[in-house]
Amino acid sequence: MNILTLSVLLLTALASPSAFSQGFQFDSDISEDLKTQVNSDLASLKAIHLVNSSVLNDSVFGKNHDYTTWLLDRVQKFGFGKSDRTAVAYFQSISAGKIWVTKNYIKYPLPMIYRVSTFLHEARHTEDEFNYHADCPKPYKLSNGEPVLSYYSKRPLAGDDACDDSAVGAYGIEGIFYRNIVRYCDNCTDKVKADAEIQFEESLKRVSNKAEHHRLMDDSDFHDELIDFSDQSF
Numbered sequence: 747m748n749i750l751t752l753s754v755l756l757l758t759a760l761a762s763p764s765a766f767s768q769g770f771q772f773d774s775d776i777s778e779d780l781k782t783q784v785n786s787d788l789a790s791l792k793a794i795h796l797v798n799s800s801v802l803n804d805s806v807f808g809k810n811h812d813y814t815t816w817l818l819d820r821v822q823k824f825g826f827g828k829s830d831r832t833a834v835a836y837f838q839s840i841s842a843g844k845i846w847v848t849k850n851y852i853k854y855p856l857p858m859i860y861r862v863s864t865f866l867h868e869a870r871h872t873e874d875e876f877n878y879h880a881d882c883p884k885p886y887k888l889s890n891g892e893p894v895l896s897y898y899s900k901r902p903l904a905g906d907d908a909c910d911d912s913a914v915g916a917y918g919i920e921g922i923f924y925r926n927i928v929r930y931c932d933n934c935t936d937k938v939k940a941d942a943e944i945q946f947e948e949s950l951k952r953v954s955n956k957a958e959h960h961r962l963m964d965d966s967d968f969h970d971e972l973i974d975f976s977d978q979s980f
């Protein structure tokens with residue numbers, strides 16, 4: 747191999763999208779730091795291997811647990827979201843097939859599994875049936891009587907449009923994803939599984955329809971009653 751051949755090979759390697767990011771495109775105004783983190787997270791998503799899966803996981807994501815292909819079917823582009831909101835990523839229906847990632851994505855020390863799950867959440871919003879969230883009940887309490895709070899912002903969720911009526915909406919599918927990681931991933935670290943378990947419970951709290959909440963619990967083989975549904979008429 748001569749020097750010229752080697753140079754061409756190196757340039758080709760640099761110019762080609764790496765396997766894990768193949769298919770995803772980035773707007774030119776996304777910073778290198780942000781792009782690098784998103785690419786790293788997409789690689790982590792691609793690498794997840796499950797030895798089994800739940801019924802809802804199969805019906806939502808497909809029997810082969812290929813979360814990346816499911817994501818690519820709905821999202822092909824990443825843009826830079828200049829919003830002042832605290833969101834790490836969001837979807838706008840006027841920009842089909844695109845997730846807007848904000849500076850918060852790398853500003854806060856968020857777990858990897860949470861960051862990639864955010865992509866699944868936003869991708870679910872691309873489907874007409876799951877464009878929007880439902881208002882959380884008011885009051886909305888945990889089994890111990892405490893108000894249900896947003897995990898990161900610590901604000902009470904009661905009355906906020908931050909819940910879903912369906913077990914397979916944007917929050918529910920995050921819960922399905924997290925719990926399948928906990929139960930069936932054979933190449934995830936203990937840290938990833940611990941993060942996923944915490945986030946599973948947060949996602950479950952966002953499914954505030956009693957029947958759908960329990961559908962997600964059953965599918966997840968999870969038996970702790972987190973929410974107090976006793977004085978609620980739904």
Ligand SMILES: [Zn+2]
Nearest residue numbers: 867871879916
């Ligand atoms: Zn959402």
